[in-house]
Amino acid sequence: MANETRxxxxxxxxxxxxxRKRLDSGLRDGSIQQIDLLDEINALIKAAGLPEEQLLSRAGINRYATKMEAVGKSLREMREITQVWTAELGDKPTGEVTKLILEMARSQLFKALLNESETGEGADVGMIKDAMLAVQRLEAAAMASHKREKEIRDILLQEQAKALAAMPNKGGVTEETKQIIREALGIHG
Structure with a gap:
């Protein structure tokens, strides 16, 4: 069946x-029924002075909601997969820049998924290649950031170990107390 609106x-x-923001938030919220949201959106369209042809229909809002749910499902699945891999790979990088880059990548993927669902066409092979290269670069940057954070933590633990070793055994501080502190901080040796 050919899509006449393609x-x-x-x-x-x-x-x-x-x-559109109100429509999107109403669909995401879920506390308002689609028919009530449709009435609200159409009232906003009228209040904005847009032509009658711009009014949404029940079928139109339902198609849009279905499309948004499909994209949302893809994003939820992507997040679940990311969480599984993060758990598999151990500590994840926590740098703010890395978080920002990953969120930007998610945003771009969302736009690509939305475009694919609107047009019904498969993703561009060049875009997939570029996305894979970008993911590779993001991973390399995340790993470098993670490695640097680990190095900083190791240096801090070494400094704390030296400070504990230099701490005199007086005022209720014993070797046993120091050992408890070492274990709590994760200082080995």
């Missing part, structure tokens, strides 16, 4: 940003 933007795509 290549043409949907009514939702043509909505002003503030109305």
């Amino acid at each position: 290549g043409r933007r949907s009514k939702v795509d043509l909505l002003p940003a503030n109305i």
